[in-house]
Structure formats: C-alpha cells, structure tokens
Amino acid sequence: MKNIKLQKEQHIAYVTIDRPESLNCFNYETLQELGDLVDMLHTDSDVRVVIFTGAGEKSFSAGADLKERKHLTEEEVRRNVKKIRDVFSAIAELPQPTIAAVNGFAFGGGFELMLACDFKIAAESALMGMTEVSWGIIPGAGGTQRLSRLVGEMKAKELIFTARKISAEKAFELGILTAVKPKEDVMTACKELAEEILQNAPIAVRQAKYAIQHGSSTDLRTGLAIESKAYEVTIPTKDRVEALKAFSEKRKPVFTAQ
C-alpha cells in the first residue's frame, strides 16, 4: 500500500497513515487502502488490538484532502464522503479494541478517526477540532453522532458550530481523550494499554466489546439481552476453564484464545 503502513507485532497491529508531507490527510486512494486494510484486520484472529497513528512529527491526520476536494465533481464529493464514513464505521466496528495514538494535529476527519477508536491517547502538544463548518461542510465521517454521544449534545454543538481548535488538555477535560502524554511517550502509553488488554482472555475481551458496542445504543432490556448472548459465547471456552484452574493453582492463567 502506498499511503497506509501496517506492522504486526505480538498480537498488536500498528496502522500508520503515511502521507506526512500533507499532514496525513485523506484522499480517496488513502481511504480505499485504509478500508481494505480494516476489512482484512476484521477477520485476522491473530490481531487482538489495533493502534492507529499518523506518520511524521506533526500530525495524526489533517482530515479530508482539501487539495483533492477542490477538483472533485459533486458526485465525487458524495463518493468520498460515503467512503470516509463507511471506513470509519468499519473501524468503529472492528471486533478488536482500537487505540488512536494522536501524535499531533487531529482536524476534521482526523478528529473523526480518533472518535471511531475505543481509546484515544494524545500528545500534550496536539491540537484538535471538528473544523468542517469552517470549510462550508459538516463532519461527515460520523463526527456529529460520535462526538455528541461522547460529550453530550450541547458540548458537541459548541465544538462543531464554532469549529474551535482545542488543546489535548481541554479535550481530556471534556472526556474526549483517555490520556494525555508527552509526545515522545504517546506510543509507549498506547502499547502499555494494549499489553494490559492482552493479559486477558481474547474471546472475553471481544465479547465484552461486542456487548458494549451493540448494547449501548439500545434500551436497557435489549442491551441486557445482547450482554447475555455475548456472555454465552464465553461459557464453552477453554480460557474460562483455564482461568479458574490457574486461580486454584495460584498461578497466572495462560490463555490460548479457545
């Protein structure tokens, strides 16, 4: 792939948007590559956590490629917006936990990519914001929906209507970020979080994500039914039996994802 890099190491997939000269913004080709890669990761049972980041020192992602956009027909704009929304939805629906390593700017679609991840760890120096209305458009990659669900309708309206650029510290205060770290420690912090997750039974982690993801947008009764179904999957697993055996033998369990 030309614009996206993948590295896999000990059950963690590192996905890097690799267009640092354009601050890792998304042209159509990059979205296609990212979409193909995410589809592949969805069914890769060896990958248990996915970390997304941007190449270079300055930027996680500066959002939609505004230079490309300038030359698109209205039909092509519709195509691009559908693509970015579909790709970020596919990221949100990955069965593995996902972490955004926000190494710098996260504007527009960059901010929306971050929102599609389960966890967001940003550099102290990172600036971010949903700037779309300043470009005569609106957040089209899930941002209007994911931000309001995360911080509430009123705060989301304030950030989106003003197109305000905020610091990582402010984003943390608002509950958008999981953690803020010195820039050089961002990837280590993401890796540590991934490793903490990897200590646990892989099928259980996936089922817990499934229950939260699918249950949280329903009423409580439906959510509890989804939780019950997700729990059911863990009952016949060897890992459940292993955890109980390890407890009685006073040792750490060895999970095999079975």
Ligand SMILES: C/C(=C\C(=O)SCCNC(=O)CCNC(=O)[C@H](O)C(C)(C)COP(=O)(O)OP(=O)(O)OC[C@H]1O[C@@H](n2cnc3c(N)ncnc32)[C@H](O)[C@@H]1OP(=O)(O)O)CC(=O)O
């Ligand atoms: C997803 C949807 C919509 C959107 O995402 S709308 C776009 C949202 N993005 C933004 O609002 C950020 C636009 N960029 C900037 O404001 C600035 O570049 C910056 C991030 C504040 C950084 O400024 P700085 O002065 O540090 O750097 P440069 O501006 O010189 O940038 C370096 C280089 O990168 C090019 N570039 C930056 N951002 C983009 C971009 N989004 N698209 C294309 N190119 C970008 C910039 O032009 C420079 O390149 P040169 O060749 O040197 O000119 C919804 C939907 O899909 O509709």
